[in-house]
Amino acid sequence: MSQTSIAQASKLNSRLGAILRSTSGNFLEQFDFFLFGFYATAIGKAFFPSESETASLLNTFGVFWLGALMRPVGAITLGAYIDKIGRRQGLIVTLSIMAVGTVVIAFCPGYATIGIAAPLIVLFGRLLQGFSAGVEVGGVSVYLSEIATPGKRGFYTSFQSCSQQVAIFVAAVLGYLLNELIPAETVAAWGWRVPFFFGCLIVPLIFFLRRTLEETPEFLAMQKHPTAREVFTSALANWRIVLLGMMIAILTTTTFYFVTVYTPTFGKNVLKLSSQDALLVTLLVALTNFIWNPIGGAISDRIGRKPVLLTIAGLALVTTYPALYWLVSAPTFAKMLGVEMMFSFYFGTYSGAMLGALVEIVPKHVRTTCFSLAFSLAAALFGTFTPFVSTWLIGRTEDKASPAFWLMFAAVLGIIGALAVYPRTPKPSRVKKPLPLGRALPQSSREAAGVLCR
Template sequence: MATALGNGLEIFDFTVYSFFAAYIGSAFFPTHDPISSLLLAVGTFGVGFFARPVGALLLGSYADRVGRRDAMTLSILLMAIGTCLISLCPTYGQIGWAAPVLIVGGRILQGFAAGGEIGTATTYLMESGSQHRRGFMVGWQMVSQGVSSVIGALCGYVLSHALAPDALAAWGWRVPFAIGTLIAPIGFYIRRHLPESPQGGAHDAHRHPLGELWAGHRNDMLAAIGLTTGQTVTMYVMVFYMPSYLTRIVHLPASTGFATALGASIAFTIFAFIGGFVADRCASRKALVRPAFILSTAACLPALWIVTRTTHAAAVVTTVMVVTALLGFSVVATLLLMMELFPANVRATAFSTTYALANTLFGGTAQFIVTAMIARTGQPFSAAWYVAACDLISLAAVLCVRERRMD
């Protein structure tokens, strides 16, 4: 619970930006065209992802050399600083070009922290459970991410109802960042008092896990990147991008966009927890992951077709919830399949790096790419083709990867 709380707080701080991208775009990247403003805002969202591999390499290596707990404590401190910077940053109208520079700086700090946090926290949970309880333990990491998405979407939904549009655009979007900043010291305190995991680092500052990883596990790293590509793109398009997509592209009310993100986050959380239990009861990770990937790939095109062609909020929310439920059900088994490819002495570095690279190359750029595709084609449905292509990459990876069960 202590690990999940800290992880959820960091993911909330990092991803809440995407829920309010349209308002951040207006405040820091003003243009005459709302699509161009949104492009700049989601482009800055992607900047945070490009810092993630660096954070994954450095903090993941630190976790393998010194310990998981110390790396997680450092990451939550860095995340709090980046979130505070975004929360308090003056707008473009107040300080000019310095405003977007500060926002980019805050996103870089957030990305660096998230890169080390997710891989290290997931590794910590996996190593804290027995072979037959790994799914349950890792499931809490996904639950924490889902709950953080629920809280972020709920903040947007409540604020969009409680505030006038002008007030939401002027200062309301800052409220979730302020909440994340104020809660961070609690997470930091809890992390400082966690025990180290049984396999948590060799406590040898002279080891070079990066060199060991590159020498012996290059192919496994490529397979791990492929496994998570489709899932990360689905998450960032179908959950985090939905408020901006539905309001700016499909022209539905802001409340519908936040309600869709909220419903999707709830579905993901519930089915991730269920999926963790099921993963512990399956003899093979691939036996669970393979059919789930096939269903996800088949579902994304009709799902986005429905979303772009109906004005009924219930239909939009239900459709997106089905897609994210499929995602949540398979995500824990996928993470276990990835982590079990690597031995304990390089596991935090390997998993952090591959997960961060997949999120950077595909997840962090997803919102920008689909927005650019829509701007070029004039067709909101064109976003579906990118999601489907990334799902096919993951499906190919799971068909090719060789399953292992390392301690």
């Protein structure tokens, strides 16, 4: 083998290793998030007992959503820290906070043992997880974008979402085995904690992987890194970018939480399918999500972000209700799998393009903060609210297909956001350059930060 081939192989292995180490924390985040949604019924009985199963579920999903409300707080606080101190050190801090929240939920005694303290402790654990998750997605996406080879930013950043699909796949496999090996009564009583314990056991390995990360050359090349105050000021000045970025990200977050976190509950409680069927569908969805994400990113690298975003959002708008109506009219495993595969295609392809777009439209020197804030707002106000809204819509309208209205609303916002960011189709040579949207800071602030806002 020639020296050139050896050098190329070494660079490839180095990049693959960097992708694995940076996305490992995303694995833990989504692993725990999915478990919370899949075992929502058991968690509701353990920590939020109620005579009404719907009320218990709403309480559980309510805590799930309250944790998500901490994401924007984490995006601003930890995002400013990462933009100032570095991508590597910041990702280690976010992992530490996430790990604490995971351990708290896994080992918290139930309501029957410690009373009202149980739901309060679980809420505390979810708040910690939400605070950390607020910057985890943005921090990893920015890291991947900054180590990407030229012309492949969408492809590289898509692996942030791919790591989450691996987490869901592993969690679904564990849940499937658990249901096969342990009686349903035992799973409901305490067996649901086993996958959470597994999440605790892999924390040391993820810490080891994160500690071996190298700082990105792009961050090291910056002549000056902004202070936290300068980051906050710049993020505020670029509120329009953050708002439009949030609108673009909403379809990703709502579809994702519908096909992963809410699908097991939807399959069992609404469609009355078996737990094994719901888990198998979720497992296959995670697999196809993993495939579609890099494909969507690569296609958007090739033809531009705008065509991919508008095409998928348009398809979601016109097909979501008919698909769900067809499913709930006579539920079967095959029909549920087919509908979820359609949503998986929408999510994966759109997400692959969206992540690259979001990295590119935010100002470089506050990239982590603005990216994380936009995505966290989309997740907190829409994405993680999806299980709660879906449960409420079905209860209020008695239409089992009514969650479609929530997803269709997200598609409309995605179309508006994409059209605002890309108001006209650029020439091929300029396909990756969206219209600058940010407002410039006062001259003194620009000089202090050492860069201009877009």
